[in-house]
Structure formats: C-alpha cells, structure tokens
Amino acid sequence: MRVTVSVPGKVTLLGEHAVVYGKPALVSAINRRVYITVEGRDDSNIKIFSNDIKLQGLSLKLNGEMSSFEFETWEKKSQILEPLRYILKALEVAAQHYGKKIGANIMVRSEMPIGAGLGTSAAISVGTVAAYSALLGHEMNLNEVARMGHATEVAVQGIASPMDTAITTFGGTLYIKPEGTKPFIERIDVPCDFTSVLGYTQREETTSQILRRVKAAKDQNPKVVELIMDAIGLLVEEARSCIKKGDPKSFGDLMNINHGLLDSLGVSTRALNEMVYASRSAGALGSKLTGAGGGGCMIALCPDRAKEVSLAIKLAGGVPFEVSLSSPGLRVEPPS
C-alpha cells in the first residue's frame, strides 16, 4: 500500500511574537506544499528518502527499533537531522496512538525552503502523522491529525503553539487568539485578492535564539515591550475587520505598522528591511517580515504588482516567490 498526502506551508500575516504573549495572530495557508508519501514494507524497518533542495541526497534507514541511522550523505547531516526528528517523532506518536507499528518507506518533498518560518516542521509533522495513519488502516480525522501533529512538535521542540499545525491541517486563513490551553480559532473568508510575494533570505539566527532575545528585551523594558505587544494585538483585531470588509489597502497599512513594531522588538535584519522597503517602492500595499525574523521570510501584499515586487525583492538580494493565500489544508493526493 502507498499513500501520498500534501500539506500547505503557512505564512503569519500579522501578530508573530506577540502571539507568544497572549495576543491574537492571523495566519494563512499558502499554495506551496510539502508532499509525504508512505509505502508499506515487508520488514519492520523505516526508510526515509528526500530529494528536496534542503534535504538533497537524504536516504535514511532505520531498523525496527529505530535505533540506528544510515545516511547516504553526511555532508548536510545537521540540516537533514532537523526535519528528520519531526518525521521520526510523528511516526512514534501515530504508532503509539493506534497501538500498532509497521515498517514503511517515507518520501518527503517540499515546494518551499525548510526552516524559513513557513511552517514546514508543522507540515512535515502533520503530513507524516496523516499518511502513516492511513497506512495503518485508519480513516483520517482532521482534529485528531492536528492534535497528533501538535504533540509531535511539542515532543521535538519542548514547546509549540498549536497555530502552525492547525493552519497546515485545516488550511484557509485563521484568526487565532491564545486563551489558556485551548486557543480561540476563527476561520476567516478572504473575499478579495490577497496575492502576495514572499522574499526569502538566509536565517542569521535560529527561532529559539530570537524568542530568547525578545524575552530578554521584555525583561529589560517590560512596560515598553508590553505596550508594543498591545499595539500588535490591537492591529491584528483591526486587520481582521479589514479582511472581512475586503479592504487590502488598509490591511497593507497595518502590515507596515506591524513591521516597524517587529523591528522595535529587535527581530528584523538589514536584509529583511531591504526587501520590505524595496517591495513598498515597487508598489506593494504593505510589507513586513513574517515568522520569527532574524532572516527567513518577508511578505509583501501586492495583488496588482506581483511581477514588480518579485523583481524588487530579487534586486534587494532575496529569493522571491509568489503565493496565493487561503489555500486548502491537508489532502490525500491521487496515486501517481
């Protein structure tokens, strides 16, 4: 038996970082996907393949106890190990949930850079859980898959917001407000064209380094940083209305404000700023870094100017790619 599922990447439209401190955020699934194929084996081994840009040449073989690793290439071991941890943990979580474990070949392919703030770790976790569940003979229940995907992220990272696994499972655009252990999630229809261009640049810091730095800034200037978080929370509320009203222009203005506030938290970089400002010069309605910052991605909302903004991002030294928002969530792909 062989099952292929695909899961979208996500982009944080507004509210990253502040969401860690209880403020709402807006996230949207993009039309770049991770494809996970699982295939039964005659033995109880796990073998993982990938021919992704970032995972190129990966071929990992595990024996039934998942205790020994065989890499075909050792060159990119640290880059490879990161996504691997999510795959292995997702298999474990699903196997445990169903009380059943079988051998499998697992193929991973990503249409977007890994570790760029586009939710690829959540997508890999959710996709692996879903495909392996199907291989084990279980119907895919989206709520269950999202929960297991989140459990996978928590197990690997120690702590994880359920935001990424939720958006990647359900797709669309979500307004998410942390409330105790269970966040309030509202699905939002996007009634008009929110075509955007993402610009990618190398990460200079890891997400956990950046999260620590924001925490340190908050400890050093608690009142000032709290006001900044409040401002971000408030602009997310305003932006939610802008989407509902179909007002991308005002939404863009709020993106610009949000970028400055993220800059004030110390999470922007010269390269991100370059792309953000170049996009505005090229006619974007708004632009900001997206995700944790410290490099990674920025997003420019530019329904009528995608070509010009892509060029501007390229000239500013980034890698542009056009995306549609509110893309579908987890789905089973037809057999190839």
Added chain:
Amino acid sequence: MRVTVSVPGKVTLLGEHAVVYGKPALVSAINRRVYITVEGRDDSNIKIFSNDIKLQGLSLKLNGEMSSFEFETWEKKSQILEPLRYILKALEVAAQHYGKKIGANIMVRSEMPIGAGLGTSAAISVGTVAAYSALLGHEMNLNEVARMGHATEVAVQGIASPMDTAITTFGGTLYIKPEGTKPFIERIDVPCDFTSVLGYTQREETTSQILRRVKAAKDQNPKVVELIMDAIGLLVEEARSCIKKGDPKSFGDLMNINHGLLDSLGVSTRALNEMVYASRSAGALGSKLTGAGGGGCMIALCPDRAKEVSLAIKLAGGVPFEVSLSSPGLRVEPPS
C-alpha cells in the same frame, strides 16, 4: 561695532513625533555650530552674506524698509530663501521688542547641513536675535533670546515647538515634556561618554509632509498609534534614568526600540534604515533616525567605535560626522 555669536545644532536623542502628541523627548546640543556675525552700517540697510555649503554665494541686500531683495546668485534661490526667512523675521522680532531698528551686515556660517533635522532654523533664529540685540546695545538675556527665537520660528512656520530654540539657546541635554503652553524642561547631566556619529542623507519629504502623514496614520488607526506614542513616551522616561545612571548600553537598546517605533509610524526610509543597521553591525550601542525622518539624519551612539561606525555609514551611502553631545549653548565669540 561687530558682534559674532555661535549657536549649537541639536539632535533629538529620543521622542521625536511623539512629542507633538504630548509625550516627553530628550534633546542634546551638538558640537556643530552656526556662527552669526552682525556689523553696524552707516545706512539703514540690511545686507546678508553667507559662504556656507548650502547658502553658497548668498549675498542679499535689503533697503531700510526690508522690501527689496538683491541676490548675487539666483541659482539656489529656494534653498537660500528658507534660512533667509528666519534671519529676516528674527531681525524684525528683535527690532520690535526693543523698539529700535538700525542697518546691519549679517554673515552666516553653518558647520552642519541646513534642513537636516539638526535644528539649524532654530539656531539661525536664536543667533540672529542674540547678535542683533547686542548690536542694538542690549545685554543678552538667555530666556528673552529663547523666547524671541521661538517667536521667530512661530512667525515663519505657523507652529513650532519651543524645544529647538530652548536647546540651542541653553545647550546641554534637556528632557522636555509638553504641558499646556509651557513645557516642563529639565536639564540633565550626562555623566559618561555619549560620543555619537550622525549620518546624513538627502531629504525625500519635507517635515510638514511627514507630520501630516503621521497625523493621517493616527486618524486611520487611532488606538494603535496611541499605543505606539505611549511606548515612545515611556521609553523616553526609561532613557532619562539611563543617562542619569551613566548607562549608555541600556540607552542604546532604547534607541533601537525607538527606531522601530518610528518605522512603524512610517517616517523612516530605506536609506535611513541602511545607515541605522550598518551602524549596529559596526558596533554602535544603539542607532535610530533622528528628527522628522523621510531622509535627513540618523544617530548612532558609539563611544568606542566612532571610526568604524563612520565608515559603515559611508559604505551605506550616507555622510557621517562625529559629534559630542551636551555642547554649550549660545555664546559670544571673541572678535576675530
């Protein structure tokens, strides 16, 4: 009789824009000065000379009624007219105050760019009032001079904060909090090295255009922008303590936060951001745009790295100049 006075330029350390909405600001006099010389004439005419970079080739002759202008060069007329308006108005204000008017030659020289947010219009106003008062035979009273300097700015601009004329008259470093018509002003001792480098880039917008834009942003998203203004006000209070404690490191962190908040108000530019981030990479403790924004100047606090930061600003396309803060205010120069 011939009198030469000099007046320092100023830099806003923190709090620009928010000060327009009632928040406190920190300003400091820099060691770049405007020199104004007045010299009695046998007739009642006014003649103004300047050999400044920006005012090069200016030579203006007025008849006793100040009704006709003679320019030696017409090329830079609009650039020349701007500072001229302050000189002429300052003469009028002083003449009216003392009920006396005599002819004079007036020579102006500036050690810093005019119209770059360094308070040159206030310096020219205050310097002209002071020197002309002396020519009229009146002792210079600093409070009176500051008041007349402010009246000059109000008459020319329609509206003016008394901040620039206060700092340029009294020198040093001032904490200024608008309170009704009379601001609360506190002189602050700077107990340690706050050597900074300024970076200058061409203005892309005028101050009044930028002020209108911030006003429009506030009208569009009142609650969000109010929180941003609150955050700026609060960080100015924190920064006042940092200066008093002699803690330039924490002060630098607050400058970085303030820059992001100014960016969120839409007053930064790509060129300013470039210099701001380049300075940080070169070891500045903190950096931000200073003044109205839309081009103009940025400031990097870098007591131990002035050479490196100057180079970084130059490489980022700006014109760097090192300044000391808390410089002396208005003073009479010895006869040359």
